Amino acid sequence: MTDQELIAPELPEQKDPTISGHKSGWYKVARSEDIASMKAIQVDDFPTQIVVWRGEDLALRGLDLYCKHMGASLACGEVNENSIQCPFHAWRWAGNGQCDQISYAKKIPTKAITRSWDVIEDGGIVYVWFDKDQKLADPNGQKFN
Ligand code: FES
Numbered sequence: 001m002t003d004q005e006l007i008a009p010e011l012p013e014q015k016d017p018t019i020s021g022h023k024s025g026w027y028k029v030a031r032s033e034d035i036a037s038m039k040a041i042q043v044d045d046f047p048t049q050i051v052v053w054r055g056e057d058l059a060l061r062g063l064d065l066y067c068k069h070m071g072a073s074l075a076c077g078e079v080n081e082n083s084i085q086c087p088f089h090a091w092r093w094a095g096n097g098q099c100d101q102i103s104y105a106k107k108i109p110t111k112a113i114t115r116s117w118d119v120i121e122d123g124g125i126v127y128v129w130f131d132k133d134q135k136l137a138d139p140n141g142q143k144f145n
Helices: none
Strands: 025-031 040-043 050-054 060-064 078-080 083-085 099-101 119-122 125-130
Touching (some): 050 125, 083 099
Antiparallel strands (some): 040 050, 078 083, 119 125
């Protein structure tokens, strides 16, 4: 089986964030208290659907919601160390978008990478960076509530 056969060519209803019309900036997606350690949430109020989770190091990370393997919702998965493990076939995804573990496979497909999102906390609020041109997150960028 090739790498391409292992990766779903299309994801279920993953919205294209580049056509959302949102300005560049940090978007409030949750309160810090909404995301406990080792827990994940689904965020729909954003230019695309994402999963945000808190790892065992207590840092927050975010990825596109739908697993690049066969499209399961990663928000239904489990946080494993600092990564999120898909509920369907247990591919584990790191915060940088790389699949970092497939427990039953000898190698990880080279195309097993997904889009990651920068996440910060400020004053008890969780923000995710968005820029339609994928410019790097600006720590001093505008915040939207
Ligand atoms: S859908 Fe198969 S590992 Fe996610």
